Amino acid sequence: MRERTTELKNGRTLPIRRKDLSVWQKAYIPEIVKGLTLTLRQMFRPKFTREYPEERWEPTGAFRGRPVLVSESGTERCVACGLCARVCPALAIFVQAEETSREKERRPKVFEIDMLRCIFCGFCEEVCPEEAIVMSKDFEVVFADRRKSIFEREKLLMPMEELMDRLDFLHRCR
Ligand code: SF4
Ligand code: SF4
Secondary structure: OOOOEEEOOOOOEEEOOHHHOOHHHHOOHHHHHHHHHHHHHHHOOOOOOOOOOOOOOOOOOOOOOOEEEEEEOOEEOOOOOOHHHHHOOOOOEEEEEEEOOOOOOEEEEEEEEEOOOOOOOOHHHHHOOOOOEEEOOOOOOOOOOHHHHEEOHHHHEEEHHHHHHHHHHHHHHO
16 A cells, blocks of 8 residues: 655655544545445446356467367378477477388377477477477366376367468468
8 A cells, every 4th residue: 555645845755644644534434435436437347357168268360279280181291200399398299200101201100298398389380391280279278187188199180170260370470
């Protein structure tokens, strides 16, 4: 609370002592009334909060939710180059590659993200040469057991159609 002061003739200020206050001032009634008026005024202003989870929020493409692997026609785009794991500041990504039947093509045998470590920075998305890992709209990352915080390849794969907002956003902004 701001200290009450009184101004002297020479311009200096001195704190008002409690014994100098009137009964009205000691009761703090004007301050209480001011506070209640402010509360009442706020009550009738438009609200910007929502009753989550009943009232859902749909993020835009600019939103950075949990990172996911893009699945195009049922196949992941990832070529297991390991750049995302290399750049991740939280060391949250683990990638192990395997060869495919196609020449010079690889895919992830193991791809894991530890969601307890991930800080949703989006570096993995920025560095990926294949647009294979992007930040989704999913912000509801919850688990009761820390072992469930490691999301494996199957859990990370998301159809490209569900990620179009983010992919469009990236094409516009890059
Ligand atoms: S969003 Fe950031 S912290 Fe999370 S996996 Fe990607 S690079 Fe790592
Ligand atoms: S997600 Fe992208 S950066 Fe990460 S291993 Fe796959 S292709 Fe490389």
